[in-house]
Amino acid sequence: MNLKNNIETILGRPLTSDELNNINQFKNQFSIDEDDPLIVVLALVGANKILIEEMPKLLQQKANETIDLHRQTLITQSALIAKDLIHVVASSIDSSKSPIQRATPYLISFFLGGLSLAIALVLVR
Numbered sequence: 001m002n003l004k005n006n007i008e009t010i011l012g013r014p015l016t017s018d019e020l021n022n023i024n025q026f027k028n029q030f031s032i033d034e035d036d037p038l039i040v041v042l043a044l045v046g047a048n049k050i051l052i053e054e055m056p057k058l059l060q061q062k063a064n065e066t067i068d069l070h071r072q073t074l075i076t077q078s079a080l081i082a083k084d085l086i087h088v089v090a091s092s093i094d095s096s097k098s099p100i101q102r103a104t105p106y107l108i109s110f111f112l113g114g115l116s117l118a119i120a121l122v123l124v125r
Helices: 003-011 017-029 038-091 099-124
Strands: none
Touching (some): 003 017, 003 038, 017 038, 038 099
């Protein structure tokens, strides 16, 4: 029963040099031999301590990933809304109007679509 091997098995990854130094200091402080059955308990305590120390970094990483996904979803939704707005305004144009009269709603719809996209991007950031 080796403390290093037991903790690596529990964590499922090799220990870093800092983690190994901390474990060896703890083992030396309490004068625990490699063949002592208490090694199993120390391995569990050491693994839990390491996991607790890593938890804030993992939570922050997952929060950042969630925020990025939400931001991308909002950008996609705003683009779809802008396209729908352009379609609705464009479909309301009467074909009997002059070319300038027909172009005005298109320009307005493109402006409003771009404005809604810009507002969504500002709100997301």
